Amino acid sequence: MSVATTRRRRVRPSTVLLTAGVGVATLVVLLPLFIVLFTAFKPSAEVNAFPPTLLPQAWTTENFDRIFSDLPFARLIANSFVFAGGVTLFALVFDSLAAYALARIDFAGRKVLLVGIVATLMIPFQATLIPVYQIVSDLGWVNTFTGMIAPRAADAFGIFFLRQFFLSLPRDVDNAARIDGASELRVFWQVVLPNARPALMTLAIFVFVNNWNDLLWPLVFTTEQEMSTITSGLTLLTGPGGIVPYGVMMAGALVAVVPLVLAFMLVQRKFIESIATTGLK
């Protein structure tokens, strides 16, 4: 079946309207991202020019040159991968284990524990940052990846999110496995986890993105520049008196987001698929 025949049969005013509506909404949503993209290629004189234009009048890569010359770029990206990747890895393992127990095992104090875990989300991190830092410092982990990763190796949102998902999986299969004598760990690992891939992937993206983009956390826990991440490293580009060199900053933002988009595209096929295949039913 060719695209053409599909079209001839299917094109109706409502479809055109729907596509146009979603298309316009998408363009509006993407406008600030176009600004980031095009400003990155503008020479500094054009950034504050009037009247403003979307596209650069004279394309330049000077902003990128500055990024690569002023920052230890490869090191920053590598640090970001270790930090965000490390947090994601631990959080997925620890959160899913905890979520499994909360969703699938009947034990005393389950509900109280769940409420307690969710309640920890309700205190702003600014309030606990200093005590957390003191603990990390007492453990001798300042300026180490361990110090950056360990405090985030499990998080309440992830536990709650996965628990909700595990609850919605049908129970007959794991009960059958248990009757066959499988241990809880086996049920978790071989029955529940394989079926939870979409949820795990969603959480992985959420955790990875949030940590990759986190500014203050790496700054607080690493004072040495060779331990900095790309997001916190970009703050070094702030000019004297707090001036933000927009072009350079946008170039930096673009370069910082590229690995993220690549990582997203890598998993999104599966991620979208898991939604898309059933969307057609």
Place this chain on the structure above:
Amino acid sequence: MKRTAAFLAAPLCLALVLAGCSAADPETSDGRVHLTFWHGYTESDGDVLNQLVEDFNASQDDVVVSTEVNPWDVIDDTVLPALSAGSGPEIVAMPAERLPVYADRRALVNLDDFYADEPATADVQPGALDMVTTGDGTYGVPTGFVPLTMFYNKTLFAEAGVEVPRTWDEWVAAAKKLTVDSDGDGTPEQYGLALADHATVGNGVWPTLFYGNGGDIVEDGTAVIDSPQNAETLRFWHDAIAADSISPTGLDGVKGDSLFASGRVGMYVGGPWMASVAEENDVDYGIAPVPAGPDEQAASAIGVAMALTVQADDEQRAAAQEFFSYFLAHEQAVTWSLGSGWPPLRTDVGPDEVASNPVVAALTTQAPLARPLLPGVVNNADVLEEVDKLTQRAMAGQPVDGLLAEAQREIQVELDE
């Protein structure tokens, strides 16, 4: 259960691997006293400062200072957790107005003995010292002290045929001539002036204007902002802007900086870094003192200072004072002034000694105009926030008398806290 244990152990092993590959502790046992120094000089000024530190390290065998550079905002956010856990720097530089609050909360070491013993300190700019002194004594060593100054765009001045203004009236008149609204839509494409109404450069633009007309904000721990002089000042500038749109409204200092750098503004009250920012953006600029007000010519100063933290032990305190003495010596004061682009911190360094840098020389002649901002006021951040609210509302056209009365009340509350 064995499997469970193995399963749990795997991530923990990974954690240990990560711990193992993390940066090594820089502790060395060479018998020298080690000091960490955090500062926010991120531009070429930072290179000069780091060079001074290296020179100091080479000049003697007892003390090694190592620097870590981050933007000032970042230092402000990170130094508190670091110091509260005892893993922060022994020496930290910060904007001088941030220093009193750290001193008041017992984060810094009192330097009165250093000032009594070190003869070089007698020559330090007194205004700079006022900014690092609280009721309990002196807590910092100035690394920068400069009056706000007027930058003007020579190209635009030539086009409009205006002279550098010397008084407020000349200032407004020049600004009118420099303002261009070619399409007549009421929004000029080129402004005579960029006058920020909140979060101004070094929080000093409005204090500067208040001083010009004989007003002030706080005197001897009492709010004096609600004065007829200040009311007059606010009305004068509101009317000047409202009548002829000589300045955009709603600006803050950072926006003002970038507008002047874009070449669309004739005059701007800014910090010394505007010289290099203008050069980078190919703006042909000139430097002049802020025009005199009806009552006097004065300019609020921007200060930066370094302090010794309570984390330092006795040995480190003595070592840090050696570094301070080195930094304040005549030769280093000249090097630092030329390298940072800020005027010399010592009163005995004249304009001739820094003539090789015309910007520094110009700023040095303006040094007598400098007035420290809210010296000794621990709560200055809250006071300045009230000033921001006042000026922003006044420039938006709200009645000045009520605003001043409210600001007076609020500032007094902050001072009494």
Place this chain on the structure above:
Amino acid sequence: MSTAQAAGPRRRDFRAPAPLGGRRPAPRGRSSRGRSTRIAFGFLAPALVVLGVFVVWPMVSALQMSFTDASGFGQAEWVGWDNYARIFTDADIRDAVVNTVVYAVLFTPTAVVVALALALLLNDPRLPFRGLFRTALFLPFIISLAVAALAWSYLIDPQVGLLHYWLRGIGIDLGNVLQDPTLAMPAVALVAVWKNFGFYMVIFLAGLQDIPGSLYEAAKMDGAGPWSRFRHITLPMLSNTTAFVLIFAMIAALQAFDQIYVMTGGGPYGSTQTVVMEIYESGFRQLELGFASALSYVLLIATLLLSIVQFVFFGRREEES
């Protein structure tokens, strides 16, 4: 491994979150509750160790600090309820609470409605390039909030902003949005909606996959129109997902900080000053950790109460439907 997996359910799609209150797992006949408690805590141990050391213990020390005049240095003095008393008498805090509520009311429903609407549109089988649209609409979530805030500030800047310029071209004067005390808060809330709706949208998309298509077909046969199908099938079937998104969006809204810090710094004249901005300023700027901690606990309790109200509300609706 393969046998158990093969026996597992085929569908790997993403399901709607379960009721927030949760269903009690079926009692397990073959083992005692004591044994399952031991196993459960085996599973929970790693997470509980991390949360205990790096979340709960810091929360306990913050609670302790909230009764002192701690600054982070030197000996803190016990001041009893003074910090809490100050919270309830300080006019600035009262304003910040009002601002935070306004922000939450602007942000939460808007984010949820936008996310749901786009999820419904993207779920329509008639829409071409759905994968492309999904990816594009998810992009704002990937970019860092600091950059997003910079880009938006730049877009609506009255001097050099492109959006400002374009809108003026068609006769709409945006003015100086971020310096206008009535517009600044809606603007920062809108930026947060833009930044976060993508994630909520994905959760809704997942929830939508769990609604059996047969329900819609049956409704169509009964002559139900699109609105009626949405009202009587989609909405009730999505109520668990909606509750989940709503509660977490609200928790996030009550902690609004980042884009406000970058875009307005709390101004103009304090009109975007939120509770967490106050916590940050009193903690990190004024070095009044005791007061900042007390304020954090008041926020925690308020959030908890609001969440419980939502739990109860959604729990009741669940029973009714």
